[in-house]
Amino acid sequence: MSFNKLFEQITVGGVELSNRIAMSPMATNLATPEGYPTEELVMYYVRRASAGLIITEYTYVNRVDARGTPNQLGLYSDDLIPKFARLTEAIHNAGTKVFVQLVHVGRKTRRDLIWSNTPIAPSNVPLLDPVREMSEDDINRVINDFVKAAIRAERSGFDGIELHGAHGYLIAQFLSPAVNKRNDRYRDGVVFLEELIKEVRNAVSIPIGLRISVTEFDGEGLTPEVVARIIRRVEGLLDYVHLSAGRDGPLGSSMPFYYKRPSFIDEARVVRAVTKLPLFLVGSISTPKDAERVLEVADVVVLGRQLLADPDWPIKVRLSMPIRPCIRCNQSCRLLATREVRCDVNPELGWELLPLPFNGSGEVIVVGGGLMGMETARVLALRGFDVRLYEKSDRLGGQLNEIRDPYKRAELMRLMDYYERELKRLGVKVYLDMEFKDDGDNVIYAVPKERQPEFRDYRGLRILLDSNLYAYQDYVFEWARYNEVYVTENVFRDLDRARAYLLMERYRELGVEFVGSQNSVKADVVINGVYRNQPSIGKTIASGYWLGRTYGRVN
Template sequence: MTAPARSTLFAPATLGPVPLRNRFIRAGTGESMADPAGRIGDEYVALHENLARGGVGLAFTGHIFSHLRGRYGDLQAGLHQDSSIPGFARVTEAVHRRGGRIFAQIAHAGSQSMSFATRPLAPSAVDNVMTGRRVEAATDDEIHEAIDGFRQAARRAVEAGFDGVHLHGANGYLISEFRSPLTNTRDDDWGGTRERRDRFPVEVIRAIRAELPAGMGLTMKVGLADLVDEPGGLTVPDAIEGVRSFVAAGLDGVEVSSNLMSDYVSASIRGYVAVDRRRALEDLLFHRLHKKPEPEAYFLPFVDALRAQVDTTIILVGGMRRVTTMAALVESGRAEFISMARPFIREPDLVQRLAGGQRTAPACVSCNICLMHDEHHALRCWRTPRMNLLRHAKYRFSGGFKGKGSGRKPAAGDR
């Protein structure tokens, strides 16, 4: 295997029109650092500056809501209003100062929205499997309003100095809901056939692309299948045909993931999750893990299927851990870029460590404690420093924990 520092992984590359210093991407991960108005501050800026300082080629922000009706949680950042632009301009300036690049991940949570002041937006009156919320079918005017919300958010991303936009079209959010026959039962211009179900994301992509200058990139996190128990969902062949139309509409590349999910842990993030008090205590005292083996690159079958059918840049996310595995996948042409999230939470300077040979794999053990807390606490690794693990155990034993066990899906993507 190629020595780390000489691997293609660490060589400059281009994503669409955007030059990158290497092929490592920080996957979109909910930072949970915004105020009630969706504005960000010093903590958010520092997080992304540290990632750029640590050598990441490109960072996708955590999902940024494009419209108040699409806000996922109270700590989520937004690009739904012009007053958000100055805060994000500080982020892009800090990242560029450190030699990095950053895309704004724009999203609409759809029926997973936690904005109880308004009715959740969904293509059809199908209760959300994650939240149990009852929804009504969106009107034609509401659909066009959502599309314009994405467009306006992209305009603000341009003004804030981002290098591109990363559209969130996976993990059960609004775009996923339009794409799945399980959640889109319409028989009008927005549903009824694969082409009409994909009309919403196609229109969103076109609207965003129209706002971006020539030097900015446009990528999308795309679900390649519904990973749910119920039959009749989005299939891989139909999903691939959708991606073909998305690329034709203006995408520079896709990050492959899942579409609808009934079980977030097994469908998307995988790995160990500390779910009871005994495990919390053992974590605290012994750093003991109860892990079942999980494969690296668990979305690789989706990637291979897409590669065989559609000519586009592919970003591989999902349990990437060993540098030898990453290098083999990139150098063989199965993927152009490697995307990770959890490892960068623990080690923002991971790319430098891998390039220098100090690491052959991240220190992250995929305990997923970071996901358990990200609805109510700013993003951090809860295993280090030791005080964070003590706080985690205290939350679990005091009964004050309101994270993953509450049935809410974590705000982060595939890790």
């Protein structure tokens, strides 16, 4: 199938993009605590340079009160320019364009992440910590910080600037009626936005875009109609508009697999109707067909988690190669309070600096056709080995075949399809219904040491679940058909908050009851056990990757 429009060139503010695919700005924690881009971050972006445009993660504009996360990029001082110039040079050498996303987080931070005593916001509406309402002096200072950061961005070699006005950060706090409660002229948040864009426009010659949430999932906040009015007022000041979603709650553009409608095309149509500016659209876009649907409304498809899962997505679409799918699990890519960015299905993410393993030759036998074995076989075949994969059951997939959650199963079967197609493409010989028991130097047993608990069937009972094991979350979908099911908050403790929120909604649809503790209900079956490190898809695939990568290494 041809996806010609996806690979058409487009000009944004005078900057020509080689295709209509942009990499979404996503926090990584790969920068230094001082805000410098590290070599790891540089290679992370270079690895994804087949996109026509890379938009950096949100980059804070002052070292006073603008930062939102540790190890976040910052452009608050001229001292950072040489390292940012190294970043833009590397991305340009890889053949693509790069915009920097500038941000002040406002109330969406904590005291221990900033250098002043109290976070600032348009109004005294706290979120994480107490906040102070901004004075006009604060407003002028912040606008000046954006201007100085924009000048540094241009001097660093960036091709454009994106102002982050989405996801409940400072610009969005001015724009959203839900949190802007001021009594002066800035009660109209567009006044602040206009002043900000004009000052930045006067200071730089590169394109300026605005990222804005087309919906905040709150009738009191930004809606498509409100956003359309905002864009109509500032259209003449911008070079493009980037539509995302969300504010402070669990729902946003990075929806997990429990969200039934993965993109925001209908909302984008409302904005499309009022502007001829190039329109960028993000939101759980993972397949070429998803991208084509987006291009019916928008001009540029913005890929986020999918480019984490498979950095070669544009190349593979063009060549009709198997694409490793983002399964929308919101796990390793969302643990940014304490970790660098990772991906459950792509164990190379964050390790792009590692040298390639040496090429190999000869036959290798991999025993085990689950995720670990399939990943081991994939990596070995890429290294040049002749791989034979043995699975004792009648199909590949291992524990994936036990999943009962229909939402999770739909995404993970896409992962199975990828492995089956990729192993076939790489020439891996697969033997099903065959148990291999011999040992040898060329045999790898790729079977996880731990596994999730197997399904047990219950009928007509009262079941209490007080465990965080992922398998039990799946089994609730089956148990709720024939039993009374009660769950505690421990069930959701290891999940990204959006995934937890939506899983709770799905459980409510099934009639599952929520209780405070094990003692809250007299149950026929009690399932408990909270684990800090439980078996997971990410750990299993990573184990297979490293088995395949290190095979044949001489210690």
